[in-house]
Amino acid sequence: MEAPKMDVKGYYQLSQSEQSNQDESSMNSSESSKYESIKRNIWKLCWCAALFCSVCLNALLLSQSSEYTSSKELTLSKYANLAQNVPTSRNYSSIYSSLDRSEADAAWEKLQLDIEAGWVALEDRHSESIGLPHSVRWPWDDSKGIYILSAAHELHCVYVLRTFINNVNDGEKDFRYSHGHAAHCIEALREVVMCAADDYPLYKGALNAAAGKENPRAGFGTVKMCRDWKKLVAWAKEHTACWQEAKTDDLEDKFKKCPDDSRPWERVVNHS
Structure with missing residues (x-):
């Protein structure tokens, strides 16, 4: 009996068709993978962009907040x-409020030098x-006018009141500063506050x-x-x-204590 002949042409066509389907399926799968990959990349890009914008916005808000809160500190x-x-x-x-009088007195006498320095001559x-x-x-x-800096005047007033209080506390009869001077200083400090x-x-x-403190002061430690x-x-x-705060009737003698040891009275300048 003659063996049946294989339909090579049909087989070839079938193989081509299957291969074509496989190629098409593979192509579709590849395109699908590419699409998913692109989609994932787009989402990643969007997420990164959103994160970047969020960081920038927070930095901007923090900067504005910092500028707002520190504007006073940065203003000269x-x-x-x-x-x-x-x-x-x-x-x-x-040390300035120490109950050890000698210690506090020494500290305040040093501050007195700062008060004296607060007298300036400006062109x-x-x-x-x-x-x-x-x-x-x-x-x-x-060509120069004499001014006393506000801070020096106010600290002088604190110095006056401290001295006045100590004079009263010590029962002294001769006060270094008058009651009128002390009253003036109270008014000056009231105005400042x-x-x-x-x-x-x-x-x-x-x-x-x-x-834990027995007698806590308002705002202690803030x-x-x-x-x-300085x-x-x-x-x-x-x-x-x-x-300098000197007891003298000669006004000019009060202006002869220069911190740099200069002697401007030896070269008086008169522009008139």
Whole structure:
């Protein structure tokens, strides 16, 4: 019996068809994989973009918040160019309030030097450029006016009141400063406090830094930003009027204590 012949042509066509289907299926699968890959990449890109925008937005908000809260600290004072950038804790206790009189007296006498340094002699042209009114003439150069810095005047008033209180406490009859002088200082300090109108809320009670204290002070331990006192004194000494608190009837003798040991009275300048 003759063996049946294989339909090579039909087999070939069938094989081609199956191969075509396989290729098409493979192609579809590949395209599907590419599509899924593209879709995943798009989602990743969108997620990264959203994250980037979020980080930028938060950084911007933080920057604006920081600028807002620190704007006061970064603003320089008009005359000595001082910034409020010195963190200072409210402790209400220092060598200046020590009950050891000799220790406190020594500390205050050192501060007296800073108060004296607060008397400055400024040229009229400079005073006019920063909006200051003319002042009494400096005896060694009539193109300069004599001014006392507000901080020096206020600290002088604290010095006066401390001295007055100690005189009363010690039962002395001869006071270094008069009652009228003390009353003037009370008024000067009242004006300063009410002008500043500091609105910082001070916490009360034995909490926070005051935890465990028997007589906690309001706001104990809270930090405030201050100007650099040493920089103010340094600026004042650059414009010194050579003033000293001396008991003398000769006004000019009060302006003969220069921090740099110069002697401007030996070269008096008269522009009139």
